[in-house]
Amino acid sequence: MSVDIKINNALKKYGNNIIIPDLSIQVKKGEFFTLLGPSGCGKTTLLRMIAGFNTIEGGEFYFGDRLINNLNPSKRNIGMVFQNYAIFPHLSVRKNVEFGLKTRKLDPVEIKERTNKFLKLMHIEEYADRLPERLSGGQQQRVALARALVIEPDVLLMDEPLSNLDAKLRVEMRSVIKEIQNKLNITTIYVTHDQEEAMAVSDRIAVMKDGIIQQIGSPKELYQRPKNIFVATFIGKTNTLNKTIIKREDKYLVELSPNYLIENNSVKSEDSKILISVRPEDFIIVENGDGIKAIVNSVVFLGLMTHYFVTLETGENVEIIQESTLNDTYERNSHIILKLNTNKINYFMSDGIENITREM
Numbered sequence: 001m002s003v004d005i006k007i008n009n010a011l012k013k014y015g016n017n018i019i020i021p022d023l024s025i026q027v028k029k030g031e032f033f034t035l036l037g038p039s040g041c042g043k044t045t046l047l048r049m050i051a052g053f054n055t056i057e058g059g060e061f062y063f064g065d066r067l068i069n070n071l072n073p074s075k076r077n078i079g080m081v082f083q084n085y086a087i088f089p090h091l092s093v094r095k096n097v098e099f100g101l102k103t104r105k106l107d108p109v110e111i112k113e114r115t116n117k118f119l120k121l122m123h124i125e126e127y128a129d130r131l132p133e134r135l136s137g138g139q140q141q142r143v144a145l146a147r148a149l150v151i152e153p154d155v156l157l158m159d160e161p162l163s164n165l166d167a168k169l170r171v172e173m174r175s176v177i178k179e180i181q182n183k184l185n186i187t188t189i190y191v192t193h194d195q196e197e198a199m200a201v202s203d204r205i206a207v208m209k210d211g212i213i214q215q216i217g218s219p220k221e222l223y224q225r226p227k228n229i230f231v232a233t234f235i236g237k238t239n240t241l242n243k244t245i246i247k248r249e250d251k252y253l254v255e256l257s258p259n260y261l262i263e264n265n266s267v268k269s270e271d272s273k274i275l276i277s278v279r280p281e282d283f284i285i286v287e288n289g290d291g292i293k294a295i296v297n298s299v300v301f302l303g304l305m306t307h308y309f310v311t312l313e314t315g316e317n318v319e320i321i322q323e324s325t326l327n328d329t330y331e332r333n334s335h336i337i338l339k340l341n342t343n344k345i346n347y348f349m350s351d352g353i354e355n356i357t358r359e360m
Helices: 045-051 091-102 108-121 137-149 165-185 194-203 219-224 229-234
Strands: 005-014 017-027 034-035 058-065 080-081 155-159 189-192 204-209 213-218 239-249 251-257 261-264 273-278 283-286 292-302 305-312 315-323 335-340 346-348
Touching: 005 045, 017 045, 017 058, 017 213, 034 045, 034 194, 045 080, 045 155, 045 189, 080 137, 091 108, 091 137, 108 137, 137 165, 165 194, 189 194, 194 219, 204 219, 204 229, 204 305, 213 219, 213 229, 229 239, 229 273, 229 346, 251 292, 283 315, 305 335
Parallel strands: 034 189, 034 204, 080 155, 155 189
Antiparallel strands: 005 017, 005 058, 204 213, 239 251, 239 273, 251 261, 273 346, 283 335, 292 305, 292 335, 305 315
8 A cells, every 4th residue: 555656747738728837746655745725726637637537638647656647547546535525425424435345346344344444443433324414524524534545545635625624623634634644654645725734734745826836845844945935925924025135345234124134145236126024923022122113003812822913114014923921012003123033034036936045
């Protein structure tokens, strides 16, 4: 069970409309790999090409050393979990889970043993004789996952499997999915537009836009060092500010405000226009001293964290996230001073297409 996946120069088009122009990825054996991006970016199209549900106009798709471009979906040994569960409403939980085993004409004793194993693994054994209509959304998704895994597929494909669940159930089910995937060590490709969900379950994430992969990396890599401004703004929250590099003697300084400059040697040219990306948690509110002057426009208390929406003295609006305390004193219209956690700032060329941050 479980294989590596290689996709070389994939092309997908409908008529003259090119959805995926030229895409290559490698997914490691046993890896939890997520395709993340906004609606219409091509992530589900790519997943369906891997599954065999969409035609492939160009490129090569491999499971291990086996070329699967023209292989019937039923011969690819994949498990598939859909957004709408796609379980049979007229069959009991048990019959749903054992369906794939029966179509493969396995021995009845083995069918029973494997079905019982996955009913127990997914904690749905007590619902074995129920019809799906008597299950919650989370329980139905567990049934769908058990049915996909019981056939012992080489690859598990999941297309927005949690989008129909409420917020609490989504958090619960993403933990279940990751736990089961770790336990079975099965190569998994997961499609979602939910950045937090992707970061919670993935070993690596491919961020897509317009059929093109913008960056592949671990959740930490994507969050801390995004390759371009699209990734920076899509993964988590960030504040994007237009700034200028100023040369003074042999130093290069970023002018954050008229009275607050920080040293940066990423760009070796005078008066260079750049973009900087500052995560909300990387603003630091100080009582006095040097910094960027700002005024608080609104405050949102969310328990552990408090969100401040402020206007900088430069006229730019930013969001700041600070850990809540018993003595939060920054109310609407408060005047504050901000410093930055400079180690975590990302610097981009003015068009946003290249991260020029230099590790010091």
